Amino acid sequence: MFKRKISYIRKRDGTIVKFDRNRIMTSITHAAFSANQHITDINLIVDKIEKVLFEKFKGKIPNIIDAVNIIEKVLSDLNYLDIVKNYKQNRINELKQDDLKLNLNAIKVLQKRYLLRDEKGNVVETPLQMLSRVSNAVSVVDLKYGDNAEKSREEFFEIMKNFEFLPNSPCLMNAGTSVQQMSACFTLPIPDSLDSIFDSLKLAALIQKTGGGTGFSFSKLRPEGNIVGTTKGTASGPLSFLELFDKMTEVIKAGGRRRGANMGILDVEHPDIIQFIKCKDKCNNSNFNISVAVTDKFMQAVLKNKDHYLKFNNKLFAKLNARKLFETIVEEAWENGDPGLIFIDEINRKHGINKKIEATNPCGEQPLLDYESCVLGSINLSKFVNSGKIDWERLKIVVRIAVHFLDNIIDANYYIDEKIKEATFSNRKIGLGIMGWADFLIKLNVKYDSNEALKFAEKIMQFIQNKAREKSSELGLKRGNFPNFYKSELKSKYDSMRNLTVTTIAPTGTISIIANDCSSGIEPLFAVSYIREALAGSHLIEINKNFEEIAMQRKFYSKELMDETAKQGSLQGINSIPNNVKKIFVTAFDIHPEWHIRMQAAFQKYVDNGVSKTVNLPENANKEAVRKSYLLAYRLKCKGITVFRYGSKGKQVLHLEDGDFRMENCTRMTCSH
Numbered sequence: 001m002f003k004r005k006i007s008y009i010r011k012r013d014g015t016i017v018k019f020d021r022n023r024i025m026t027s028i029t030h031a032a033f034s035a036n037q038h039i040t041d042i043n044l045i046v047d048k049i050e051k052v053l054f055e056k057f058k059g060k061i062p063n064i065i066d067a068v069n070i071i072e073k074v075l076s077d078l079n080y081l082d083i084v085k086n087y088k089q090n091r092i093n094e095l096k097q098d099d100l101k102l103n104l105n106a107i108k109v110l111q112k113r114y115l116l117r118d119e120k121g122n123v124v125e126t127p128l129q130m131l132s133r134v135s136n137a138v139s140v141v142d143l144k145y146g147d148n149a150e151k152s153r154e155e156f157f158e159i160m161k162n163f164e165f166l167p168n169s170p171c172l173m174n175a176g177t178s179v180q181q182m183s184a185c186f187t188l189p190i191p192d193s194l195d196s197i198f199d200s201l202k203l204a205a206l207i208q209k210t211g212g213g214t215g216f217s218f219s220k221l222r223p224e225g226n227i228v229g230t231t232k233g234t235a236s237g238p239l240s241f242l243e244l245f246d247k248m249t250e251v252i253k254a255g256g257r258r259r260g261a262n263m264g265i266l267d268v269e270h271p272d273i274i275q276f277i278k279c280k281d282k283c284n285n286s287n288f289n290i291s292v293a294v295t296d297k298f299m300q301a302v303l304k305n306k307d308h309y310l311k312f313n314n315k316l317f318a319k320l321n322a323r324k325l326f327e328t329i330v331e332e333a334w335e336n337g338d339p340g341l342i343f344i345d346e347i348n349r350k351h352g353i354n355k356k357i358e359a360t361n362p363c364g365e366q367p368l369l370d371y372e373s374c375v376l377g378s379i380n381l382s383k384f385v386n387s388g389k390i391d392w393e394r395l396k397i398v399v400r401i402a403v404h405f406l407d408n409i410i411d412a413n414y415y416i417d418e419k420i421k422e423a424t425f426s427n428r429k430i431g432l433g434i435m436g437w438a439d440f441l442i443k444l445n446v447k448y449d450s451n452e453a454l455k456f457a458e459k460i461m462q463f464i465q466n467k468a469r470e471k472s473s474e475l476g477l478k479r480g481n482f483p484n485f486y487k488s489e490l491k492s493k494y495d496s497m498r499n500l501t502v503t504t505i506a507p508t509g510t511i512s513i514i515a516n517d518c519s520s521g522i523e524p525l526f527a528v529s530y531i532r533e534a535l536a537g538s539h540l541i542e543i544n545k546n547f548e549e550i551a552m553q554r555k556f557y558s559k560e561l562m563d564e565t566a567k568q569g570s571l572q573g574i575n576s577i578p579n580n581v582k583k584i585f586v587t588a589f590d591i592h593p594e595w596h597i598r599m600q601a602a603f604q605k606y607v608d609n610g611v612s613k614t615v616n617l618p619e620n621a622n623k624e625a626v627r628k629s630y631l632l633a634y635r636l637k638c639k640g641i642t643v644f645r646y647g648s649k650g651k652q653v654l655h656l657e658d659g660d661f662r663m664e665n666c667t668r669m670t671c672s673h
Contacts, residue, residue: 434505
């Protein structure tokens with residue numbers, strides 16, 4: 001046996017333990033058994049591994065990843081290639097043995113996007129280790145304020161491990177790494193200057209490289225054909241620069257861990273607004289959602305059938321009928337799913353500080369000032385219903401821990417640019433929201449499209465908002481208010497406040513999958529059951545776990561029925577399912593558009609920022625349905641609206657993209673929040 005040896009090794013969560021030679025022997029033996037090979041000189045192999053470790057890390061403590069790389073190299077040098085292959089596979093299989101009890105969808109997503117890899121691209125952490133990495137990186141901020149970081153670490157880890165709360169994807173991906181950029185949402189200005197435009201292009205590329213999404217208002221760019229003062233040439237217009245940013249995203253996403261996402265916004269008064277509304281007809285712009293920033297003045301002109309004026313820098317360019325322009329928006333949304341509407345005056349009325357917002361993040365739920373970033377997180381409401389009763393006390397505890405967690409990220413974050421850091425620290429915006437809303441209602445036996453559900457929405461969100469504000473106020477008292485506190489409306493209501501905003505409802509695309517397929521955001525179920533294409537052309541039926549449980553309890557479960565529900569998606573036309581079950585298991589396309597909007601508006605009453613929600617329409621829906629949806633959203637004081645008609649030009653299928661399962665129920669790109 002090699003006499004000089006490593007005494008200690010650092011685990012993936014940072015703790016230091018005694019080096020255990022027997023663990024290496026066991027893992028190699030298991031890999032050899034899987035490869036149908038027998039190693040007679042196992043002790044000599046481990047001696048060699050220990051020798052290499054000692055020579056490379058003499059006087060230092062290697063970590064697990066270092067040891068694993070050396071084990072694989074030694075085995076490869078000895079030509080045990082099949083054993084190396086199985087050794088790697090066994091390490092991946094640790095994911096399935098993790099006591100999080102993840103389903104296949106969650107494992108696939110984590111392997112592809114979230115778990116750390118070595119320089120060879122091999123997965124080197126389990127989901128539990130990922131959560132440990134995140135909780136360690138975020139809790140260490142408490143030391144700065146004289147708080148108990150170890151207690152916070154345990155609390156953060158617990159609520160994530162229980163899937164009661166998960167932060168946005170960049171936090172899970174980057175916390176505790178050399179990158180440590182943990183915010184999901186950014187907005188960048190697009191001034192009417194070539195140098196400034198390319199400055200923002202560079203920042204957007206760096207943000208998207210780390211997993212963040214970017215939003216832009218192109219309203220300050222002079223219209224196409226307008227004279228450029230410095231060169232006396234003609235301007236190419238906002239659309240040309242939107243296409244430039246789209247191409248950048250296409251390039252960046254090839255090397256990133258998730259595809260880039262953008263929001264492009266143009267003011268309804270801009271002279272190029274018609275070309276912007278129709279841009280999805282002529283251009284691909286696949287990395288952009290687009291929205292028209294409509295004002296109260298425009299919407300009133302629509303309702304009263306009055307004229308609308310297009311102007312730039314106070315110069316009048318054209319006069320047209322407001323209702324006709326609105327109909328153009330409706331037609332394009334019916335055909336393409338874009339543009340959405342941003343009710344920009346309502347956003348600024350509810351902002352809480354006297355600075356004008358012009359843009360939002362890619363899915364529209366996070367309005368931000370120029371250069372601001374925001375970190376989001378979501379509470380899984382399905383975890384707070386036990387035997388038909390809501391666990392309010394546990395929900396309060398988790399809300400408070402989650403606010404603490406999100407506020408810590410602002411301090412722990414790596415900021416790509418000093419302007420982003422300054423803008424973010426000025427208001428310290430966080431966005432705590434929810435997911436699992438449809439599952440929550442099902443567990444309470446409440447129909448999604450009902451007044452009872454709307455009352456629950458207001459009650460739950462008011463509770464979360466109040467408890468989040470209480471915690472933010474306590475943090476402000478202890479750690480200091482956000483710098484703009486005394487310029488904000490909050491100063492008249494509170495003595496202290498750490499964060500200008502505390503609540504946002506995001507779409508929670510991928511983190512809902514990680515949380516073992518809880519329903520996304522506040523959306524209804526997309527399908528009760530569906531067929532998922534697996535490897536080698538095989539197909540697997542994925543069934544909503546709540547429906548499967550009820551079907552078994554009430555003894556109407558059968559394989560044939562599950563096959564039928566997967567083909568139909570909706571339960572409504574299946575006679576063998578009891579009506580009172582069909583009532584609560586409604587899907588996105590079973591619900592009248594009005595209920596989608598009323599649900600969004602109910603939550604918006606108690607959300608500081610915005611609410612991500614898609615109004616799903618069946619394929620045979622007419623343009624009147626889109627028109628009514630937009631007008632109702634305005635009347636109910638939503639901050640924005642997106643309508644998707646099934647069968648329009650947007651994506652609408654469940655598909656596997658680069659190992660990332662994603663339900664595309666709208667043309668709005670699914671942010672992985």
